[in-house]
Amino acid sequence: MLKIGVIGAGAAGYFAAINAATKNTSVTIFEKTSKSLAKVKVSGGGRCNVTHAAFEIAKLVKNYPRGEKFLKKTFKHFAVGDTVNWFESRGVKLKREADGRMFPVSDDSESIIQALVNEANQNGVYVRYNFSIDKIEYSNNQFTVYSKENREIFDRLIICIGGSPKLTGFKFIHDLGHKVSDPIPSLFTFNTPYESIRELMGISLPDSHIKLEGTKLAYQGPLLITHWGLSGPAVLKLSAFGAPWLYDQKYNAKAHIRWNTLWTEHDLQINIGKYKSEHPKKKIKSNPLFGLPGRLWEHLVEKSEIDPLLLWHEISKKNLNKLIQNLFCYIVSIEGKTTFKEEFVTAGGVKLEEVNPETMESNLFPGLFFAGEVLDIDGITGGFNFQAAWSTGYLAGINSIKTKSDV
Structure with a gap:
């Protein structure tokens, strides 16, 4: 036998x-x-x-x-x-x-x-x-x-x-x-210990795009903001394909996030311009656009250095460009990782x-x-x-x- x-x-x-x-x-x-x-x-x-x-x-x-x-x-x-x-x-x-x-x-x-x-x-x-x-x-x-x-x-x-x-x-x-x-x-989440985005823990986006700065490494899919940083399928998949590079970087890198994969910079400019002309006296911070969760929108407005009381017709070109930048390419610093569950x-x-x-x-x-x-x-x-x-x-x-x- x-x-x-x-x-x-x-x-x-x-x-x-x-x-x-x-x-x-x-x-x-x-x-x-x-x-x-x-x-x-x-x-x-x-x-x-x-x-x-x-x-x-x-x-x-x-x-x-x-x-x-x-x-x-x-x-x-x-x-x-x-x-x-x-x-x-x-x-x-x-x-x-x-x-x-x-x-x-x-x-x-x-x-x-x-x-x-x-x-x-x-x-x-x-x-x-x-x-x-x-x-x-x-x-x-x-x-x-x-x-x-x-x-x-x-x-x-x-x-x-x-x-x-x-x-x-x-x-x-x-x-x-x-x-x-x-x-x-491989398959780990990104820690962002010094980023204010952690305050938005619990917010999830159904289809975001995340890319590692200085590489062609990118993935899209659901994204989750946690109390330690970034998680969700998009991040886990990116960590797998980027595992050797991230290891070499000692898990210190920058990530670029587009909150919705369908957005283009041009589309954002057009749609914000249209909303601004139709609702000039609405507060920017209080009226989320593009279906974004309210807390995330408020964070992006604050990150763009826009006064919380500012109305749409009062926004400067400089702040408007910052807002579009944070919608299309939000930059976050990764410092460390966390193993994904068991x-x-x-x-x-x-x-x-x-x-x-x-x-x-x-x-x-x-x-x-x-x-x-x-x-x-x-x-x-x-x-x-x-x-x-x-x-x-x-x-x-x-x-x-x-x-x-x-x-």
Whole structure:
């Protein structure tokens, strides 16, 4: 019987184990903590954002700041449609939300957890908790896995330990002989400790554009002002694509915000001019324009150095230009970051040139496989990291049971 070890009881680990489990295999998952599928449980506020309704591979891969070319080959074998079919065939119906995110109809991550646990149990997968890996040795086409007190030998090994904030989290992989890209944070919010905009916490804009000054890095989408700075999908996606640049800048940068993506500078000038001529005696501060929240409008008026009692017919050209500037290109200083809830994601991991994207097998050690965030792959928020976990886990699982003649 083929002995297969899976390191990590997360989404990728469970999916790999399930797909490796047959009547001719013995599959054991090793988890360093006392809990499995912890990230699945908290994802999407406890609802579990299973995947994203990007059914075309060409569109799907565009949501991965790192790993796009690699995943293009991976997704040919298992993509969004396959994920949906897998869960629905096991009684977990999924629904699509307006922004493309997909959740279980139950709105409860427990539905996803139970589907995975039940499938693993039915296939005889064994889970060992509180088993922390110290070292792996490869000899005679077998893998010896060491913890502080135990030693286990396997014919195949699948590593699914997820991301790590420090390189030391990948030590046993590096010591085995694989190269690992330094981990850096991805998916984080921007801190603006010295900006008055923080006083507007709780205000959200449905479709804003945010750009990092001095770069081509930009994203658009919902924007949220918090007590520490800027958050929301637009910021989280920008942090993912801009992760290496922001890391190099030590998270000190300037961001340019256009509060509505549809605005142009010319349109703002025309519409303000028209409103000014039609309502010359209205107070500027008291009458928000362009559907902006009142508190934000008041802040922009104050930022433009416009007297709170000023009427529209009294505004100077200089102040009018400042107002248009703050509407179209509001500049804010970023100083630091904050991890986004429990949904911790890192850029970095096992270098992709050392892994076969069609099988997830190591190019250095036959019989060794990788899946999930342990690879130098990460997606933006919206279910993309889970999709990568399902896809890479599936391939690692099915290919771990193949012999050389099968490949």
